[in-house]
Amino acid sequence: MAVILVLCTFLVFIVIDTILSRRKAALPVAIRTEEEKAEPSGSFVEGFLVPEQFRYHAGHSWLLRERKNVMRVGVDEFAAALLGRVEKLELPKPGHWVRQGQRALGFLRGDQKAEMVSPIEGEVVEINTEVLDNPSLLRKDPYGKGWLMTVFAPDEESTVRNLLPANLVHGWMRDAVQRLYGMQPELAGAVAADGGRPAEDLSAAFPTKHWSELTAEFFLTR
Numbered sequence: 544m545a546v547i548l549v550l551c552t553f554l555v556f557i558v559i560d561t562i563l564s565r566r567k568a569a570l571p572v573a574i575r576t577e578e579e580k581a582e583p584s585g586s587f588v589e590g591f592l593v594p595e596q597f598r599y600h601a602g603h604s605w606l607l608r609e610r611k612n613v614m615r616v617g618v619d620e621f622a623a624a625l626l627g628r629v630e631k632l633e634l635p636k637p638g639h640w641v642r643q644g645q646r647a648l649g650f651l652r653g654d655q656k657a658e659m660v661s662p663i664e665g666e667v668v669e670i671n672t673e674v675l676d677n678p679s680l681l682r683k684d685p686y687g688k689g690w691l692m693t694v695f696a697p698d699e700e701s702t703v704r705n706l707l708p709a710n711l712v713h714g715w716m717r718d719a720v721q722r723l724y725g726m727q728p729e730l731a732g733a734v735a736a737d738g739g740r741p742a743e744d745l746s747a748a749f750p751t752k753h754w755s756e757l758t759a760e761f762f763l764t765r
Contacts, residue, residue, distance in 0.1 A: 555575075587739070591716060592686070600660070600706055612697060613694070613697070622758075632678055634649075643660075658762065668694060670691065
């Protein structure tokens with residue numbers, strides 16, 4: 544009887560030790576995952592973050608491959624700064640088919656509306672309800688919590704072919720910022736208002752130009 548009791552006690556200790564070991568092993572993985580999500584890696588072009596793991600459309604939206612044929616969509620930091628203080632978003636509903644290069648995303652501010660073309664063709668799988676409830680996430684975290692939707696793209700290869708080649712992204716972003724400077728030279732100081740990072744609301748530097756017209760210049764919706 545005493546031998547059985549000792550064996551049972553020993554078995555209990557082994558089980559407890561195994562559970563604790565698994566928890567300790569899992570913890571670093573969880574921490575690394577959160578750290579990776581916290582800040583996308585990438586470089587800065589004229590003060591704007593351009594993460595390397597994203598693909599970009601010329602209309603200033605991005606794509607991130609979640610799994611085969613499923614892409615996450617959002618706007619880049621240049622677009623988010625140009626949009627500034629968005630009050631409401633209009634996103635296609637799940638099940639809706641979007642076409643690459645056609646208007647699909649809407650941003651409202653006062654009585655004006657800015658639109659953006661879809662960087663992908665396919666069926667909308669999910670929209671980010673969090674950013675719908677809190678549009679400020681679009682500006683605060685355009686590559687993270689400010690994402691807009693996920694899309695199932697049956698012809699993934701065709702979609703990717705129509706995006707900007709990776710080696711041209713930096714030049715394209717630099718050109719966009721310089722075009723903006725050309726419209727309002729004083730804006731260069733506003734963009735670098737916080738240690739070289741873009742101002743919160745770039746369109747505020749254009750009091751005489753309609754917000755919707757300004758965004759259309761860069762979002763390919765003119």
